[in-house]
């Protein structure tokens with residue numbers, strides 16, 4: 333049975349709560365000291381706390397001190413403060429200190445029961461989330477329970493044991509490098525190096541020597557023979573980020589390396605055999621680059637023996653909240669802050685936001701929110717977000733609009749579930765490909781049209 337701690341010096345109320353809270357193991361305390369002792373001993377999930385405790389039962393000071401102590405010892409505890417009639421001021425003060433909810437006397441059995449159930453359920457849900465976030469999931473540090481991310485993780489897990497060349501597709505900040513590292517960490521090459529290079533951040537004329545290395549005297553300033561990233565990854569994994577930005581000239585040399593598994597350093601004559609796994613990533617649409625002849629078709633097929641599409645954050649349902657909670661506890665530790673959680677409106681705003689910068693944007697917004705937050709809970713404002721009020725009265729009843737909304741939602745979902753494969757998307761939706769294309773046009777779903 334779940335334990336509930338009732339902190340109240342009134343024996344009558346203790347009895348009443350014991351009767352109301354059937355289904356729980358109710359334990360009691362009558363002042364701050366005994367409340368803390370019971371908290372340490374029983375670790376209850378929910379505490380009901382009368383703010384008027386001895387030695388100062390007429391005021392809320394002792395109750396508020398008890399609340400602070402409980403939350404600093406066990407911040408996850410859901411504390412429902414019980415106040416005298418019309419003592420809204422102290423109730424609000426308690427909430428700003430981190431209490432879960434408040435309740436004004438006189439006690440009504442049904443209401444207190446509902447409040448406690450809700451608090452207890454929320455505690456369990458949060459506990460589950462914390463465990464999920466902590467437990468090393470199938471793919472190491474990839475946090476997320478959504479169907480979309482689980483699908484991508486399962487694919488990554490399966491290919492980790494092979495040497496197949498993998499192409500990771502996804503918008504900026506979706507976690508392509510995290511996936512690449514996880515694949516490496518779950519592969520037989522895990523004890524060898526993981527070397528990452530971003531093709532977009534290195535000037536074109538330097539990229540070749542960065543990748544392939546150079547011999548002494550190969551060009552002015554080449555004072556000593558230097559290994560490139562490919563050779564330093566020997567035995568391990570090479571992660572080529574933003575492969576779509578690789579200049580055409582270098583693509584030919586890359587292809588030769590991938591086909592023959594030998595390289596030549598710049599200015600070198602001998603062929604050096606290399607044994608590495610290659611993982612590439614890009615936020616670009618390589619297929620249309622192939623069509624425009626800015627990316628070699630043969631290289632495209634060589635790097636993308638298997639393609640994993642990493643969904644954008646906005647399509648990951650409640651993962652947004654799970655990730656936000658995980659980062660919050662990381663930043664609390666990093667900045668030595670004690671922010672406890674998110675207000676309901678902050679959560680609503682996070683779920684509504686489009687997250688064009690994906691997880692990196694979430695991290696940045698949270699970092700500044702944790703630093704700027706003045707209370708114990710992060711508000712939408714701290715995140716620089718606004719809540720769009722969903723006014724039920726504004727919800728359309730026009731059947732055509734309702735149908736259109738539902739259709740575009742289903743198309744988007746099928747598209748991500750099928751990893752952007754149009755035939756499969758059409759199949760999931762039970763329509764033909766031409767119908768799918770005309771729906772995409774009709775609803776102006778530009779991102780799907782361009783395959784981003």
Ligand SMILES: Nc1ncnc2c1ncn2[C@@H]1O[C@H](COP(=O)(O)OP(=O)(O)OP(=O)(O)O)[C@@H](O)[C@H]1O
Nearest residue numbers: 473474475476503504505506507508509510691692
């Ligand atoms: N599923 C996840 N769980 C936890 N953290 C994640 C997850 N995915 C990404 N991150 C974090 O988000 C940030 C961005 O991830 P990463 O650099 O892998 O994205 P990316 O897609 O490679 O971005 P870019 O294309 O801009 O290089 C990193 O700090 C990473 O640790």
